[in-house]
Amino acid sequence: MANALLISAADRRLLPEGRMAGPMPWVIAIMMFLTILAAAAAMALAGSAHTLGEDMQARLTVQLPEPNAGLRDAQASQILIGLRRLSVVKSAEAVPQAQLAALLEPWLGREGIDESLPLPALIDVELKRAGDADIAVVSELVAMIAPAARVDQQAQWLQPLANLLKSLIWLAIALVALMTIATSAAVVLAARAALNTHRATIDVLHLLGSSDNQIAGLFQRRIALDALFGGFAGLLIALVVMLLIGDRMRALGSELLGSASLGWGDWLLLFLLPLIGVALSTVSARITVLRALRQIL
């Protein structure tokens, strides 16, 4: 790629320079902007999916559907004490009845929730690690104290959300791939147009003894410069947009959206994308020009 840019000033003059005059740098800027956004979305969603998977797999909810409030509270206390003694449990917390009532209020109304309404007791359990054996230990303890109680894995409720996240990740990856193909196609078209525009100059250079590589070098340098400008312009705009979106997401205060963040590796990849774009454009231009030159003697 560096070789594509390092040619002498005199050689550079062999093709007329028209920096930023044509649409190519701007087309590449738009493509790179969309590619970076799609790649960032894919990586952020992957982070969310990972967090969701890790957190939810290790979280359980114990539900005690006991209508007798006294017995319910006694069993809940026993289960809570038992759970906290288990080595596989990281933490166990009872969900306050007031919080349960608040959750039901939108459906039943304030008048519908009184002391006569038998609410179940709920206990949030976090395991040290997600595993069927550890879940079985918890289930065994709960069944021993309150046979009617249920132990649910929180992950099973959030499976549709996890599936949606996976679909969105694949969609974002597909968008990156499509954008890459579209950028290559645009470069090929630009290289062909440039070849037609400078056909007379190329013919002269050929007849004076220029090799295909020498001529291709001139074109790939131009395309590489266009891609370099377009790539970093696209990156800059994408960064501004990402910062604005990040700000809005943080303002929502959602745990799930908050987990959609980018790590250092992700940022590095995003910054490398324009350079990958330059390499891709240079190779595409070179192949196109060499193929076209082979058509002439």
Added chain:
Amino acid sequence: MATIVQFENVGLRYGTGAETLSDVSFSLVKGGFYFLTGASGAGKTSLLKLLYLAQRPSRGLIRLFNEDMVTIPREKLPLFRRRIGVVFQDFRLVPHLSAFDNIALPLRVAGGDDCDIEKPVSEMLAWVGLSNRASARPATLSGGEQQRVAIARAVIARPDILVADEPTGNVDPEMAARLLYLFDGLNKLGTTVVVATHDLHLLSRIGNATMMRLDAGRLLDPTGALRHPPQIRERQ
């Protein structure tokens, strides 16, 4: 003298039309001076195109510098083209380059550095009387000036063969004489010169020149001297 160019029964046809050149056979010796004449449409430019490797023949054998140019892989052609200087009938100057840069092209194509190029190009500009137009673009040059730039570009790299298609068509008689003098000087240094021209007066200016006459795509060679040059026969 060694044969530098050899054509054997060469035919050239564009597309599916009639042959533009038919059964053309001749040999050019190193250091020879040749005038190629013939009426318009006789095939002079087509013959020159074969000579400066812009075209492959439809049939026959072409040898340049003892290499078969008909079957040679195209990636090897640039090295041979660098040994041939060409003055095109329509000059073919690169429009966005100055006169200096146009003349410097063959040296740059051959990999010359800017510091090695400056002196010979300046000398060549002076020789064709265009020192004061070094930075002028072709569009701002007169027809005669463009022709002189084209000639300077053709000879700057001291080619083994110089091919010129009507090189004096756009210049006054005095400049035509100077250009012929330049060609003659190059020829004396060992360059084989082939000049296609309508101007029969030019023929008398170069004493030892050989005339090649094309008629309707066929080379007239009643004595066989073009096919078997006396210089070669004497050596044989």
